[in-house]
Amino acid sequence: MRRLFVAVWPPASLTDQLRGLARPQQTGLRWTTEDQWHVTLRFFGGVEEGHEADLRARLADGAGRAGGTVASAGPRPQALGRGVWVLPVEGLEALAGGIGAATFEIGRPLPPRPFRGHVTLARARRPSALAGLAAEELGDRWTVSEITLVSSELRAEGARYQVVGRWPLGAG
Numbered sequence: 001m002r003r004l005f006v007a008v009w010p011p012a013s014l015t016d017q018l019r020g021l022a023r024p025q026q027t028g029l030r031w032t033t034e035d036q037w038h039v040t041l042r043f044f045g046g047v048e049e050g051h052e053a054d055l056r057a058r059l060a061d062g063a064g065r066a067g068g069t070v071a072s073a074g075p076r077p078q079a080l081g082r083g084v085w086v087l088p089v090e091g092l093e094a095l096a097g098g099i100g101a102a103t104f105e106i107g108r109p110l111p112p113r114p115f116r117g118h119v120t121l122a123r124a125r126r127p128s129a130l131a132g133l134a135a136e137e138l139g140d141r142w143t144v145s146e147i148t149l150v151s152s153e154l155r156a157e158g159a160r161y162q163v164v165g166r167w168p169l170g171a172g
Contacts, residue, residue: 001046003152004107004164006059006099007038008092010119014073014140018087021077021121022134028125029085036159039071039089039117041096041147044107055106056149056165062102063147063167069095073119074139082127086118092144093117095169099147145169 010018015037023031047055071091080086096115104110124130149165 001048002052002164003154004044004047004052004055005040005150005152006042006044006103007040007148007150008071008095008144008146009038009148010073011140011142014119014138014142017138017140018119018121021136021138023122024133026129028129029122030124030158031122032120033158036161037119037121038150038161039092039119041092041115041117042099042103042110044103047107051106055103058102058106059099059147059149059165060167062098063169066095066098066147066169069144069169070141071117071144072139072141074137076135076137076139077121077133078135079127079130080116080118083124083130084120085122085124085130085133086120087138089117089119091117095144095147 073089148163
């Protein structure tokens with residue numbers, strides 16, 4: 001069983017900006033690393049190997065039907081919930097909805113809340129660790145050309161991701 005999710009990766013122009021963000025060391029705050037910067041469109045949790053072929057077929061079909069998608073990140077990082085520091089990303093709502101509809105029966109149920117695209121920058125063990133973080137202005141717009149299926153391995157130092165599938169948008 002693999003822990004899987006569907007993601008969109010930011011362009012190099014946004015990654016360059018994220019690399020330049022101040023990352024103060026604070027007790028109870030763990031900054032994500034560059035290889036972790038993505039926007040999750042759909043989280044499945046553990047997926048049995050026998051269901052992966054069906055999942056891949058549904059993702060290929062969903063990506064092929066998706067039209068041009070433009071994502072917009074920014075304008076500055078903010079808290080999401082009580083313990084996550086994120087850069088908001090808009091424009092992926094329809095794509096995430098389509099992926100969710102195509103894969104509804106696979107993995108964890110879809111969350112009952114609306115999709116809120118974001119790149120996770122830091123996680124806090126307690127909300128006070130987010131206090132005082134600089135909300136530097138940054139952002140980017142880009143055309144999303146593909147979705148990826150990603151395997152996630154949880155480790156003490158943070159999750160490690162491996163792209164295990166790619167599908168271009170609008171290829172169907």
